[in-house]
Amino acid sequence: MSRCSDYQLLSFVLLLLITIHPSSQSRVREENGVKSAVFLSPKFVLEPGSVSNKFYYDIDFPKGHIALKSFDAEVVDEAGNSVPLHETYLHHWVVVRYYHRQGVDVAKYHGNLGFHKSNFIIKRNSGICEGGLSQYFGLGSETRKTMSYVPDPYGIEVGNPVEVPPGYEERWLLNVHAIDTRGAEDRLGCTECRCDLYNVTKDEYDRDIEPDYIGGLRCCYDETRCRVKDGFQGSRRSLYLKYTVKYIDWDASILPVKIYILDVTDTWKRPGKSTATVARHHCLIEYLVESCSASVANADCSHTKKITVTFPSGGDIIYGVAHQHTGGTGMALHGEDGRVICSSLPIYGEGMEPGNEAGYIVGMSSCYPRPGSIKISEGETVTLLSNYSNAQRHTGVMGLFYLLVAEPSPKPNSILHSTDGTGEIIILHNAVGALAVFGIALIVGAVVIYRRRNQREEGYESILM
Secondary structure, three states: OHHHHHHHHHHHHHHHHHHHHHHOEEEEEOOOOOEEEEEEOOOEEEOOOEEEEEEEOOOOOOOOOEEEEEEEEEEEEOOOOEOOOOOEEEEEEEEEEEEEEOOOOOOOEEOOOOOOOOOEEEOOOOOOOOOOOOOOEEEOHHHHHOOOOOOOOEEEEEOOHHHOOOOEEEEEEEEEEEEEOOOEOOHHHHHOOEHHHHOOOEOOOOOEOOOOOOEOHHHOOOOOEOOEOOOOOOOOEEEEEEEEEEEEEOOOOOEEEEEEEEEOOEOOOOOOOOOOOOOOOOEOOOEEEOOOOOOOOHHHOEEEEEEEEEOOOOEEEEEEEEEEOOOEEEEEEEOOOOOEEEEEOEEEEOEOOOOOEEOOEEEEOEEOOOOOOOEEOOOOEEEEEEEEEOOOOEEEEOEEEEEEEEOOOOOOOOEEEEEOOOOEEEEEEHHHHHHHHHHHHHHHHHHHHHHHHHHHHHOOOOOOO
C-alpha cells in the first residue's frame, strides 16, 4: 500500500514537471525550423552597353505572418549560371514592402510609381531618410559575399494582418539595376555611370542634366547605353535576379528588430534654438569623390565624408553592414562618446569567377555584436564616416549604412539565453522557473521523508541504481 502511495506521489511530481516546464520556456528553432524559398525575378534582356533599371511589382514572396531571417540575391542566366560582374555589373537591387489596394490591377513590370498614389501605400523601414531608401533589403556588387542572416532569437516581422490597412493586401516590389559591360570602352566609367560615356544630356524625367553633374544615377537609367569598343559584337541574353528568402513562422518568442538605413549624404543639420522649423533628412544617395592632388602620393590619397545625426529611438544593435562602390575603403558608425558602434570593410575580388571578380567589391564585412553589448540611446548623436580612395576620381558613389535594432534587452537576471544539444535556443524565464523548481523540490523532499519513515516502520530497503 505504501509503495502504491509512493508511486502516486512520484507520478504527481512528474506531472508537475511536464506541466510547469513548457510554460517556463519558449523554443525558437535556430536552423531546423528555418524555411528557405528560392525565386527568380522577371527576366531582363541585356546586350553589350545596355542598361536595365526596372521595377517589378507583386513579386513572388513567402506569405503569412513570418519573421524574415535573410534575403540573398545574385544575377544568373537562363541556365541558372552565376554571371560575373565584369560582364553584367549589378549596380543595385532593392526590395520594398508595400500595401496594394484590393481589386486594382497593375502590370508585373511598371515604371516607378513614386508610392504617392492611393492604390499603393509604401511600408517604409524605420530609417530617417525622407522620400527614398525605403527598402527592407538591398545590396549591389557585394551581394554574393555579404552576410545578411538575422541571428536568433531575432527576426524582421512581416505579414501581420493587424498592420494591413482595410481594403489592402501586403505585397513586395523589386528594383534591379544592371549594366552590361561586355566590350565596354571604359568598364569602370560605365559602372560609375559617367555621363559622357552614356551620351545623355537629359535624365529619365526629361530634365536637363547640369554641366557639373559628371556621373551618377541620372545618366544610367533604364534603356540607356554605355559606349562599347568599335566593332565589338556580343549577343543579347536574358538574365534574372535569383533571390533566396529564409524565414520562420512568427511566434511570441521571436524578438522583432527595426531596420534603419543611414546615408552619408544626408543634408540634415541640427536646428538652432532660435528656430521653430523642423530639420528634414534629405538624403542625396550618391556623391562625387574628386581625385587627390598630383603632388600627393597615391598611398595617402584618401577621401572621407562625414555626417552627424541624432538617432530617433534607442535599442540594441543586432546587425550592421555598409554599402559602398568601387574605390570604397570602409565605413564606420560612432556613438556620441566616440565608441565604435559598427565598422564595415569592403572585400575586393582577385580573380575572374563570379564572387571573386578582380577590381570589384564582392562583399562587405558585417557586424554581429553580442546582444545587449552595443546600444544606441534615443536621441543620441551618432557620426557616420565613409572612406574612399581618391587616387582617381569616382562618380556616383554611395555611403549607406544598414542597421537592425531591437528593443533594449531586459535586465540580465530576467531572461537567460542558452543553447541545448538540439541546436535550439531556449529562453528560460527565471522567475517562473525558480518558483517551479522550488515547488518541485518541496514535493520531492516530502516524498523522501515519507519513504524513509515507511522504511523505518516496515523494514523496506530501497535499492538505488
